Amino acid sequence: MNLSKRVLNMQESPVRKLVPYALKAKKNGKKVYHLNIGQPDIETPKEFMEAINNYDTRIIQYSYSQGEPSLIEAIKDYYHRDNIYFDNEDILITNGGSEALTFTTIATCNPGDEILIPEPFYTNYNGFTSEVNVNLVPITTKAEDGFRLPKRKEITKLITKKTKAILFSNPGNPTGVVLTKNEMDMLKEIAIENDLFIISDEVYRKMAFDGLKSYSMAELDGISDRLIVIDSVSKRFSACGARIGSIASKNKELTKNILKLCQARLCVATLEQIGAASLYKLPESYSEEIKNTYEKRRDIVYQTLSDIPNVVCKKPQGAFYVVAKLPVENAEDFCVWLLETYNYNGETIMLAPAEGFYGTKGLGKDEVRIAYVLNEEEMKRAMFILREALNVYNQ
Ligand SMILES: Cc1ncc(COP(=O)(O)O)c(C=O)c1O
Known part of the structure; x- marks a missing residue:
């Protein structure tokens, strides 16, 4: 019995495909900051x-x-x-x-x-x-x-x-x-x-x-x-x-x-x-509040990315994502390394390799998508870890 070409040709989700590595990292006692998926941490309105x-x-x-x-x-x-x-x-x-x-x-x-x-x-x-x-x-x-x-x-x-x-x-x-x-x-x-x-x-x-x-x-x-x-x-x-x-x-x-x-x-x-x-x-004030919350998080992420040498990224203007070009050859390898090998005092981050967000083969290989869906403190911590990790990775 053969499965359809249609289903066999479908792409695995780049946002979720590193999940087994994250599960293993957590099993080994690491704290993982999830910046890979657009799952907001904000409470659903009551x-x-x-x-x-x-x-x-x-x-x-x-x-x-x-x-x-x-x-x-x-x-x-x-x-x-x-x-x-x-x-x-x-x-x-x-x-x-x-x-x-x-x-x-x-x-x-x-x-x-x-x-x-x-x-x-x-x-x-x-x-x-x-x-x-x-x-x-x-x-x-x-x-x-x-x-x-x-x-x-x-x-x-x-x-x-x-x-x-x-x-x-x-x-x-x-x-x-x-x-x-x-x-x-x-x-x-x-x-x-x-x-x-x-x-x-x-x-x-x-x-x-x-x-x-x-x-x-x-x-x-x-x-x-x-x-x-x-x-x-x-x-x-x-x-x-x-x-x-x-x-x-x-x-x-x-x-x-x-x-x-x-x-x-x-x-x-x-x-x-x-x-x-x-x-x-x-009311409209709800949308306003949510927007302000993400804007503050955007500022934290963008500020850190701008301070890391050789990172390319322009200030995102909306939603809660940013795609950044990192000083690495292969962003997916880097993302796996973050989960498998790296930790900063027992903590690491999970990012989404950006290649799967492109339709043109070969593009996005050195890029990641970061979802800023954590509170400001956690976002600061996660971005600090990214910075440290890139230092270690490139040594
Ligand atoms: C641009 C965009 N469209 C559509 C969706 C689908 O969202 P849902 O099916 O949860 O409404 C998403 C989810 O991440 C999205 O980012």
């Missing part, structure tokens, strides 16, 4: 559990395939507060942003079609596309340039007859880039000229620092028929395990057809949707 506890039902029934009406209403209002007008039928609730991205890929692409995407990119975009035989075509961006998008012609030359969409996360995982209005306009124009869908992954929306505004693509005119906005409660509300995400689009043909995918998996967990509705009702 409103989430309160809403579930107050949910008065004797049977946990299937929810609607489109989603719980109260959650759809809450998401509609959340966009409405920013003058973004989706109707209830434009919104579909999914099992996390992950399922939203899988459904969107299935609905917009045939096997063999292509999606353009700035690299480095959220590594699971590989999975969402390769599992349905869609090819990612990377638009390369570089650490030296702060991972800004290249000029328009560098992007358009990648477009073929098979290109169906442009996909990007904004603010960016893993780069921390917040797209400017001009960059967004450029993507919009490219999409219109080449008749492409725009898949705007906004799961880190509102997490933009230094007073920057992170615009939603939905604030731009003239693209409502081709725009698909992805959202999730995982990051902004620190509720990764709730597995609640959404698709919002004004393209009725698209939402009508994605609803068939929703129906084929029946529904999303009812109780978590009830909890998530309360999160979308939180």
Whole structure:
């Protein structure tokens, strides 16, 4: 018996593949600071559990395939507060942003079609596309340039007859880039000229620092028929395990057809949707507080990285990640060494080698992604350990 080529060709998660080394390190008594995964340490707002506890039902029934009406209403209002007008039928609730991205890929692409995407990119975009035989075509961006998008012609030359969409996360995982209005306009124009869908992954929306505004693509005119906005409660509300995400689009043909995918998996967990509705009702001050917390952590990480000789990295502007080029030949070997061999007074750190965030072979070999998801004290300690470890490694 042979397994499918589709599953055999899927990439292992670069964020999780070093987990066995981390487990072994912990078994051997080392403390490991996890900077490898985007799992925030911030408490999920208490409103989430309160809403579930107050949910008065004797049977946990299937929810609607489109989603719980109260959650759809809450998401509609959340966009409405920013003058973004989706109707209830434009919104579909999914099992996390992950399922939203899988459904969107299935609905917009045939096997063999292509999606353009700035690299480095959220590594699971590989999975969402390769599992349905869609090819990612990377638009390369570089650490030296702060991972800004290249000029328009560098992007358009990648477009073929098979290109169906442009996909990007904004603010960016893993780069921390917040797209400017001009960059967004450029993507919009490219999409219109080449008749492409725009898949705007906004799961880190509102997490933009230094007073920057992170615009939603939905604030731009003239693209409502081709725009698909992805959202999730995982990051902004620190509720990764709730597995609640959404698709919002004004393209009725698209939402009508994605609803068939929703129906084929029946529904999303009812109780978590009830909890998530309360999160979308939180006041703007909640987002502000979260953003300030990550901004302070960003400063700690960036300051340390800037002080380490031969590290290349520009200041990230949003989300809670940074990709840094390290003075090592092979970042994965370094990450394994950190877990297997190194310790500073019994402590070490776990990073994500960045190679798996690139679609172009050979790129990112000397880069790591750092997720600043620990409190300030721990972040300082972890970055101190990184600095010491690089010293020892390069001796
Ligand atoms: C850019 C981006 N999009 C989507 C997701 C998927 O998130 P979830 O499925 O937890 O909503 C993640 C998770 O890390 C992400 O970083």
